[in-house]
Amino acid sequence: MPVINVNNRNQYALITGATSGFGYELAKLFAKDGFSLVIVARSQERLQEVTDELKQQYNIEVTPISSDLFRPTAAKEIYDEVRTRGIVVNYLVNDAGQGEWGRFIDIDLQRSLDIIQLNICSLVALTKYFATDMAARGDGHILQLGSEAGKAPMPLLSVYAATKAFVISFSAAISNELEGTGVNVTVLLPGASDTDFFHKANMEYTKAYREESLQTPEDVAHDGYEALMSGESRVISGGKTKMHVYMANLLSDETNAVNMRKLMEPSEKEDGRTASGHSASHKERESIGRESGDLKER
């Protein structure tokens, strides 16, 4: 068992999306440093697995909350539950997010609205509840999951990319507003990474997934965690992502859309990637009863 910093035991981090991908890796980083955790996702079974794993491996407190952040009332319910339990949240990580591949007009409207609810409305509501308390206490740290997708319009992933543009803009603005309050807001911009995201978004057949190199969730989480702990307002994870963001800033929205579309098109490569190499993503897939190539549910 690693040596735990007992001074952090009274500090709580609340992480949405902590059962897979970046959220899971971020939960492990907080756990390694001895923080107590509140972890949020939909799958109760997977939450229990991660709770047991983190408690056993790091000897920390873990409180699982099963909640569907597609629901407009979910953020308030989570906030109320945390308060009822007497937990003070010192670190908020708004990680949970989804996308959906396809032409906007072909995607079920409710699916697009759910994505906006999850990626924007629930993130804004959780930020509002916890940042208000943090500012009143004069101490708090917030990590928001943006994406390089928020820097360029993305045909065939239009709503998702637009939600991430919101997250980047919103986070930079409130980071500025909160200067001097003791509350830091960090936005993390990863590039395409090897998580369950592509599966939930029905993007397994795209060039981006099958042909491109992907970042590891471990590396992305490490970059986000370091930036959060040092109070940086933004971190772009990975050299390739930095280059993409640099180029996107130079080009027009129209040119960016043309470039992005190429990556979003179905791949014709027969021996490309078909499944995530990240173990938590495999478990996530099992817990929702899905396998690679099964595109029916989310």
Ligand SMILES: NC(=O)c1ccc[n+]([C@@H]2O[C@H](COP(=O)([O-])OP(=O)(O)OC[C@H]3O[C@@H](n4cnc5c(N)ncnc54)[C@H](OP(=O)(O)O)[C@@H]3O)[C@@H](O)[C@H]2O)c1
């Ligand atoms: N992977 C990439 O290429 C990439 C790149 C840049 C940014 N991002 C962003 O990174 C964040 C994390 O994604 P990831 O790539 O780590 O994906 P992931 O492996 O699919 O993990 C998503 C996590 O969010 C939870 N979640 C999904 N929908 C939810 C809902 N409606 N309510 C509550 N929890 C929900 C999932 O658990 P349940 O399914 O049990 O709810 C899971 O714990 C997202 O905001 C994503 O947009 C991803």
